[in-house]
Amino acid sequence: MHPDPTKDNHEPIAGWQAIAGHLRVEKTTAQRWERHNGLPVHRLPGKRGGVYARAQELDEWRLTNEQEHAAAAAAADTPAADGLEAETPAAAPLNGAWLDEGRAHARRVEISDEVLTLRVPLRWKWWWAAGVALAAVMVWAAMAWFPRTPPAAFRMEGATLVVTNASGRELWRHAFPAALRPQDPRLGRNAWLGELAHGEPFRVLFPLEPPEGGADARLSCLDPRGRAEWEFVPPAGFEVEAFRVFAAKDRDQSRIVVSSADPWESANQVASLDGNGRLTGQYWHAGRLGYVADANLDRDDPVDVLLSGVDEAHKQATIVGFDRHRFDRGAMPKLVVLFPRSCLAEMLGPYNRACEMVWRGGMLRVKVREGASENSPSLIYEFDQSMRPRSVVLSAEYLERRRELEIEGRLNHSCEGEAERLLDAVRVTWRGTLGE
Numbered sequence: 001m002h003p004d005p006t007k008d009n010h011e012p013i014a015g016w017q018a019i020a021g022h023l024r025v026e027k028t029t030a031q032r033w034e035r036h037n038g039l040p041v042h043r044l045p046g047k048r049g050g051v052y053a054r055a056q057e058l059d060e061w062r063l064t065n066e067q068e069h070a071a072a073a074a075a076a077d078t079p080a081a082d083g084l085e086a087e088t089p090a091a092a093p094l095n096g097a098w099l100d101e102g103r104a105h106a107r108r109v110e111i112s113d114e115v116l117t118l119r120v121p122l123r124w125k126w127w128w129a130a131g132v133a134l135a136a137v138m139v140w141a142a143m144a145w146f147p148r149t150p151p152a153a154f155r156m157e158g159a160t161l162v163v164t165n166a167s168g169r170e171l172w173r174h175a176f177p178a179a180l181r182p183q184d185p186r187l188g189r190n191a192w193l194g195e196l197a198h199g200e201p202f203r204v205l206f207p208l209e210p211p212e213g214g215a216d217a218r219l220s221c222l223d224p225r226g227r228a229e230w231e232f233v234p235p236a237g238f239e240v241e242a243f244r245v246f247a248a249k250d251r252d253q254s255r256i257v258v259s260s261a262d263p264w265e266s267a268n269q270v271a272s273l274d275g276n277g278r279l280t281g282q283y284w285h286a287g288r289l290g291y292v293a294d295a296n297l298d299r300d301d302p303v304d305v306l307l308s309g310v311d312e313a314h315k316q317a318t319i320v321g322f323d324r325h326r327f328d329r330g331a332m333p334k335l336v337v338l339f340p341r342s343c344l345a346e347m348l349g350p351y352n353r354a355c356e357m358v359w360r361g362g363m364l365r366v367k368v369r370e371g372a373s374e375n376s377p378s379l380i381y382e383f384d385q386s387m388r389p390r391s392v393v394l395s396a397e398y399l400e401r402r403r404e405l406e407i408e409g410r411l412n413h414s415c416e417g418e419a420e421r422l423l424d425a426v427r428v429t430w431r432g433t434l435g436e
Contacts, residue, residue: 012052019053023062037065150202151193163193163204163226172226176208192243196221196275197251203229205256207240219243219258221277230277234260234269241268244292246303246324251275255324257305261288266312270320272327281328287312289320293357295364297321297335297387304334308354308366314338317354317368321387335387340425342418344377344401345370347410352376363390370398377401379422389426392419 013019019041020030033039040057044050149165156162160175192205201224208218217239219232234240238260248254254275261268268289272281289309297304303324311318321335337354345352348371355367355378362385369376377398382391394415405411 011055013055013058014050014052016051019051019058022053022055022058151204154191154193154204154206161204161206161222161226163222174222174226174228176220192245194245195247196245196256197247197254198249200251205243205245207243209239217260219256232256232258232271232273232277232279234258234271235262237264238262238267238269241288241290241309242292242307244294244305246294246305247275255280255327257292257307257322257324257327259289259292259307259309261290268309270307270322283320283322283327283333285309285311285320287318288353290353291355291357293359294324295321295357295359296362297385306335306357306359306364308357310351310353311338315351316341317352319354319357319366334431336429337383337387338427339366339368339381340422342370342379342398342422343411343413344398344405347405348372348376381423381426387428387430389423389428392423394419 013022016027016030020027023030023033025033030039034041038061039053040061041051041053044052149167149169149171151163151171152166153168154161154163157173159177160173162173163171165171191207193202195201196203203224204222204226206220206222208220216233216236218234219240221229221231223229239262241259241261243256243258246255246257252274256273256275256277258271258273259268260271266286266288268285268287270283270285270289271279274280285307287310289307291308293306293308295304295306305322305324305327307320307322309318310316317339319335319337320333321337323334326334339352339354341352350372352368352370353372355369357367358365364383364387366381366383368379368381370379371377377400378395379398380393380395381389382393384390399415402411402415
């Protein structure tokens with residue numbers, strides 16, 4: 001039962017602030033005395049009832065505990081050197097019991113006016129701050145070490161390759177030791193960004209074209225941080241014409257087909273590498289093969305490798321096809337296609353050449369330039385999945401160039417029926433060699 005303050009002869013002191021003022025201590029000190037040292041404080045009924053005390057009872061309690069709690073009050077109300085409230089001395093009495101030394105360093109939970117306060121010792125705060133700082137450093141290092149977005153584009157700044165993500169943010173840059181030839185269109189066409197094995201972070205494969213009199217050409221593999229991981233160097237004097245990546249579950253099964261040619265001789269190396277840049281097979285071709293594509297020519301092997309360019313022995317545009325998985329076994333082509341030279345090619349000479357190839361929907365489209373230069377007029381051939389020639393399209397530039405030669409008197413026959421003649425003259429050989 002709570003005492004009724006109206007029946008007491010003395011005026012009650014209501015609230016913690018007034019009680020502390022009567023004792024001339026801080027409010028928290030008075031509350032601690034009430035919890036641990038038996039300070040006579042009464043509570044009104046109800047969940048949110050207030051507190052009150054009688055001056056006579058407080059004075060009597062003070063006289064009884066004056067010497068003991070004077071020291072405790074001074075220690076509790078004096079700020080510590082670090083600005084935190086000092087802990088209760090280990091020897092302070094608690095209702096006749098003594099606090100042990102371990103409790104003086106324990107966490108404290110105080111409830112004041114229905115507010116929960118957790119007090120943590122200073123040494124724990126230092127450990128907490130150090131942990132937060134360490135976690136922040138680890139997160140920053142992880143973000144810097146592994147870019148969150150894969151590379152999507154690149155640009156050249158002199159001899160430095162700069163790789164960016166899809167938003168244009170720079171991910172890394174790599175400076176090559178020798179000056180490049182960024183004006184060479186093959187560099188922009190051949191640079192590759194992707195997975196060398198399924199699930200791996202993106203790599204960048206970049207063909208390095210040496211300056212005149214410089215080091216050999218090479219194909220560089222750069223890791224996700226822009227560091228050189230491996231390099232493939234073709235034979236001395238050769239330049240990387242084209243390459244294509246065929247990724248697998250692991251790098252040992254992945255294949256990179258690289259076509260390199262000697263610009264002064266009619267020699268071309270087609271090299272097969274695994275995902276670590278190791279040579280697994282090669283094929284030598286008389287002529288230049290400047291383009292690589294993949295196709296599905298039969299159901300037995302879903303991925304075939306096609307290379308297009310020039311057959312030097314026949315002075316004709318050609319396509320050479322390989323089974324990707326059988327490339328390492330002797331490196332013999334499964335398919336050879338020879339394209340006839342048109343009347344323009346006979347005049348513009350010395351040969352025609354097969355260029356870009358597109359495999360789509362079981363059809364192969366091939367652009368054939370009727371001359372040696374990049375500006376030579378073109379024809380578009382179409383093949384079905386079994387590589388049977390289906391059609392040939394005379395481009396507008398081809399017809400325009402033919403008309404100019406007719407006006408000059410260098411051509412004396414019409415082009416009527418020329419598409420059919422060219423289509424019939426296409427030679428396709430499977431798993432064999434061509435005779436003269």
